Amino acid sequence: MAKVLCVLYDDPADGYPTSYARDDLPVIDHYPGGQTTPTPGAVDFTPGQLLGSVSGELGLRRFLEEAGHTLVVTSDKDGAGSVFDRELPDADVVISQPFWPAYLTPERIAAARNLKLAITAGIGSDHVDIDAAIAHGVTVAEVTYSNSISVAEHVVMMTLSLVRNYLPSHRVVLDGGWNVADCVARSYDLEGMHVGTVAAGRIGLAVLRRLAPFDVRLHYTDRHRLPREVEDELGLTFHESTEAMVPHCDVVTINAPLHPETEGLFGDKLLATMKRGAYLINTARARIVDRDAVDRALREGQLAGYAGDVWFPQPAPADHPWRTMPHHGMTPHISGSSLSAQARYAAGTREILESWLAGRPIRDEYLIVQGGALAGTGAHSYSANG
Template identity: 70%
Template sequence: MAKVVLVLYPDPVNGFPEFPKDYARDSLPELPDYPNGQTLPNPKGIDFTPGALLGSVTGELGLRKYLEDNGHELVVTSDKDGENSVFERELVDADVIISQPFWPAYLTPERLAKSKNLKIAVTAGIGSDHVDLDTANELGITVAEVTYSNSLSVAEHTVMQVLVLVRDFVPQHQIAVDGGWNIADAVERSYDLEGMDVGVFAAGRIGRAVMERLAPFGVHLHYTDRFRLPAEYEEKYNLVFHENIEDLVKNIDVLTVHAPLTDETSGLLDEQLLSTMRRGSYIVNPARGAIADRDAIVRALESGQLAGYAGDVWAPQPAPVDHPWRTMPHNAMTTHTSGTSLSAQAKYAAGTREILECFFEGREIRPEYLIVQGGNYAGTGAHSYAEKK
């Protein structure tokens, strides 16, 4: 029997919804596969209704029946921070730890050292930087995530936030809510996206999906990545490649950020880099909050160097009530919801079940789900996190 610790965000304030009565829709569209041909998660079975809320504590990612029917213990909590948290108490004898990037259970070197039984840490979603990957390698702990499960969800959210910033939607909507009709005030910071230079930092699954969705808006697309895209792809979308982000940001009006958080990217969007951007540029960062220097972003908005900043990632998470990004001017922040739509939850819950089935049955976990295995970066981890050779 294994002990599985599952860390999820708290239930809705008004109570856990009954499906389908309390939901906006009765079902989800059926999808054949991902756009690149990768198959959707394919567990042997699921014990949830796609479209239901699975990512909060009561939803349990639909895992309880499967785990208990197979003799495993499941502990579910949202209490994850501090020495007296439920997570801190339960991790010491956990065999499996699962959390989501939206409500990450931080597995620091100290916590990993306490987790004597831990064999696998699973991210229900994409992005495993809440796990200290070097320590996981040293201890031989497998780290896996449900790659691609919510990539398109994040890409859609990114496009939405680009438009929200450039069109200055937030104050326009507030005028309507407040009963006003102040058209001049509503449009004094509103522009068309058409014709702007849009740059993508990191052209992985999310970055490419953003470019593909923005191309019909008539923008000029630029990107930088550790690995240059094929020439035919660049030609199809008329992409301009830049060797590094320093060159990229000098030539664009809008920057979207999709890189993982590493030593190389931490604090990268600092005062010096922001000062080289065109005055009145916009940044949308759905990747990781710590890629941006918190206070440098605030100052750039206050000075007018940036015209707007959006994203739904913060450092730390959850962000404190007094985090300056909540109240800085011209922001359109959200609370790390881009990748946890009900549609995405159905995919990453099924993918988590698939990973667990493979783990418990001694079958290989598919390479695209692997970040660390056997003391080395593996699969997606070897591409996204390991140092470029």
């Protein structure tokens, strides 16, 4: 029998919901490109419920315990003596979300003597040390595409919020004011601007498709160039590198995974080559940008705005400079954890567990590491040092 250790974020401050704003969710059975949504044998939850917090348990408890397995769910993942560290040594499976990541460092992987499978409930497995997982033969899987469109929608929202100066204008209303000049002094139209994405995979391409109707000029850079018909359809300009693209753009959105080639990419040097007054959106991973360089660029006016929902570490400490820097639109890491997305990544987590527990192959598109090497989606999107 397996021990499954699941790390989820805390319940709402006023308790686990007893009712929800909506009664149902739209039914989605496939993603753009044709990949089907998760297909577990069954689910023990109602789509639209809060599944990503501790009490939601990703809807897994009944399924696992009725089969004789052990499920431990906690939000306590950091610091000496955390529940995660205490339960890890004999865990067979670790499940974590990018929004409240349980960092599987080389030291933790070495201490987890029984660990065989690390599942990301969502997408983005950089909280797992890929090289250590490869060295120790740990399979790493994520629920590919489950929340890609959720993140893409968040990118579009943040882009418009910054360019149109929405958040400060909303604050004027909350504070009882009505100074129109204060609101519009930093408000522009998105129409006609040049918008570029760093990476045009599932999320990046979805962002481009959603922004095209705004009559913007679209740019992208990616290690894998898109088909010519897609470039022609959306009017895309391809650039060989991020460095070559960003000087042309009024808005840059980062949609790349974190790996050695992207870590620290947006530092003082690259930010200085961007148009003065450009906007930077980062819903990918915080360490793709230099924390303090972004703060400086905003205070000095090189950037007109920065928005995103990824921080390092997560949760971010109270004194993190991004909480107080000017002209930002930061949120907690929520872009991929809408209730709609949770229904998909909870179902996908169960699908992965069903396959692994039964000794069946895990979907190739869910795999990041298997058999001591990058595999499936991981071989396409990640890089390893070993």
